[in-house]
Amino acid sequence: xxxxxxxxxxxxxxxxxxxxxxxxxxxxxxxxxxxxxxxxxxxxxxxxxxxxxxxxxxxxxxxxxxxxxxxxxxxxxxxxxxxxxxxxxxxxxxxxxxxxxxxxxxxxxxxxxxxxxxxxxxxxxxxxxxxxxxxxxxxxxxxxxxxxxxxxxxxxxxxxxxxxxxxxxxxxxxxxxxxxxxxxxxxxxxxxxxxxxxxxxxxxxxxxxxxxxxxxxxxxxxxxxxxxxxxxxxxxxxxxxxxxxxxxxxxxxxxxxxxxxxxxxxxxxxxxxxxxxxxxxxxxxxxxxxxxxxxxxxxxxxxxxxxxxx
Amino acid sequence: xxxxxxxxxxxxxxxxxxxxxxxxxxxxxxxxxxxxxxxxxxxxxxxxxxxxxxxxxxxxxxxxxxxxxxxxxxxxxxxxxxxxxxxxxxxxxxxxxxxxxxxxxxxxxxxxxxxxxxxxxxxxxxxxxxxxxxxxxxxxxxxxxxxxxxxxxxxxxxxxxxxxxxxxxxxxxxxxxxxxxxxxxxxxxxxxxxxxxxxxxxxxxxxxxxxxxxxxxxxxxxxxxxxxxxxxxxxxxxxxxxxxxxxxxxxxxxxxxxxxxxxxxxxxxxxxxxxxxxxxxxxxxxxxxxxxxxxxxxxxxxxxxxxxxx
Numbered sequence: 001x002x003x004x005x006x007x008x009x010x011x012x013x014x015x016x017x018x019x020x021x022x023x024x025x026x027x028x029x030x031x032x033x034x035x036x037x038x039x040x041x042x043x044x045x046x047x048x049x050x051x052x053x054x055x056x057x058x059x060x061x062x063x064x065x066x067x068x069x070x071x072x073x074x075x076x077x078x079x080x081x082x083x084x085x086x087x088x089x090x091x092x093x094x095x096x097x098x099x100x101x102x103x104x105x106x107x108x109x110x111x112x113x114x115x116x117x118x119x120x121x122x123x124x125x126x127x128x129x130x131x132x133x134x135x136x137x138x139x140x141x142x143x144x145x146x147x148x149x150x151x152x153x154x155x156x157x158x159x160x161x162x163x164x165x166x167x168x169x170x171x172x173x174x175x176x177x178x179x180x181x182x183x184x185x186x187x188x189x190x191x192x193x194x195x196x197x198x199x200x201x202x203x204x205x206x207x208x209x210x211x212x213x214x215x216x217x218x219x220x221x222x223x224x225x226x227x228x229x230x231x232x233x234x235x236x237x238x239x240x241x242x243x244x245x246x247x248x249x250x251x252x253x254x255x256x257x258x259x260x261x262x263x264x265x266x267x268x269x270x271x272x273x274x275x276x277x278x279x280x281x282x283x284x285x286x287x288x289x290x291x292x293x294x295x296x297x298x299x300x301x302x303x304x305x306x307x308x309x310x
Numbered sequence: 311x312x313x314x315x316x317x318x319x320x321x322x323x324x325x326x327x328x329x330x331x332x333x334x335x336x337x338x339x340x341x342x343x344x345x346x347x348x349x350x351x352x353x354x355x356x357x358x359x360x361x362x363x364x365x366x367x368x369x370x371x372x373x374x375x376x377x378x379x380x381x382x383x384x385x386x387x388x389x390x391x392x393x394x395x396x397x398x399x400x401x402x403x404x405x406x407x408x409x410x411x412x413x414x415x416x417x418x419x420x421x422x423x424x425x426x427x428x429x430x431x432x433x434x435x436x437x438x439x440x441x442x443x444x445x446x447x448x449x450x451x452x453x454x455x456x457x458x459x460x461x462x463x464x465x466x467x468x469x470x471x472x473x474x475x476x477x478x479x480x481x482x483x484x485x486x487x488x489x490x491x492x493x494x495x496x497x498x499x500x501x502x503x504x505x506x507x508x509x510x511x512x513x514x515x516x517x518x519x520x521x522x523x524x525x526x527x528x529x530x531x532x533x534x535x536x537x538x539x540x541x542x543x544x545x546x547x548x549x550x551x552x553x554x555x556x557x558x559x560x561x562x563x564x565x566x567x568x569x570x571x572x573x574x575x576x577x578x579x580x581x582x583x584x585x586x587x588x589x590x591x592x593x594x595x596x597x598x599x600x601x602x603x604x605x606x607x608x609x610x611x612x613x614x615x616x617x618x619x620x
Contacts, residue, residue: 017491184543187542224616225542232497266618266620267619309573309580309618
């Protein structure tokens, strides 16, 4: 039931209406791993630079995340600067320094090869495909991508899409990938590209999952869309990592269950929303570092009530 | 259990990616009345011009809508032209001709004074307040407004807001009314202006209701927000009137029930979404003219399934 995530570990400079932080530990793999760690064992493959200290690594290991696959390279870690001052729903990227990430060549420790759940976070689809081909024992493969790969690396991305049980992207990315403004038609076109299911994240409005004709390993699955709400929040301190935290909660819950039934998929959509809602309550990964399972289950109950008819 | 709606009856020219229609019967009161007519008796107060024929009136009366309050004035009816070519979620107004609507002075027939449910559709808040003050037997009052009244007629609108059990507006209007980008804080500020509850419509993402400290006529009420989903639709042919149809389904269902319990309010949010989803399937009010209660309840079941955890 271990989840292997391959993706970025980064340092972020973020400004939002609530303030500003510099060199805050971030990156898709970090948010995903912390969120998933409350549900299942998590293993990380990523590259970091000399600015990534033992204290940074402890943020992951304190949550039980296996960092054997964390490659330490000479130079600086990936740095990202973004602002949410204009729009809390979409980051404005101010600066990106790939640094050690530029030559990232994921190496999979032998100890990781038995991971049953593989998450390909948003990185070059060539690397996503390479990792996927080496993980022959993975019984479920999910992934993320972004506008840059959709627009300029479509052929490489197509290879990855054919391998996915679930693709998790946001509205804009889904519409861009399908070149279709209507979300339902876009989902049909994306699923025709290969993924067995598509989870479209709507930020403050929740997420919707769409399903193709192909089942997950012969298990029963849904055919109609499913929509999970998001909690209306008084304070969105920092939206960074909300989508990756959603993916971590979603996939972590699935990995914690004996089988992927429709009921499990639906509950996983809710747990995704739950972890996303925690992530945005503080800057960076702060809130994801010290949750309890009780807090998570209380919020799950709140999410359930939010749209539940008697 | 009769609902009285005061608002606009209009002719619309609408263009969407699915085509173009001219002089299509529309207006907030029309959409509201047709949607509500599947649940409760509806009475309309509005003004129309000489271009409004017996056939137009029959669209309402065939659905059992009482048109005694429909004033026929010399001149042309209110005409609106809008385009959804750039954005299906927000109409671009190309032209507005108020015509007979410019001097609309709602007159309430004596036969309407016993209406228990009053809906103040989007018209000048001075007229909304005047109607409300004459309807002393109304046990529930709901209303709508728009950016123009919020921005330029705030003092008049404030009078109306104090009278409302529920204000139904969209995200942009709620944020504008409260001058606050965060939706939860905006809702708190709007409720502090007087409405006992606020229903914020999110278009394709559903709707969220927020509640104040004051109860509805001493009945039990909700204190935490409630979110109803919207159905992901393959074809949104014409979004015009979706919000008014939501209001009609929402309020019609409430008026059909013996008491306004939290369970009724929640189900009403779902019925609002159901009627909105039908409205957008065809140009104008076409789809709302010939539904069956069975189709409505089938779709209600679909909405329920859409976000329902086992």
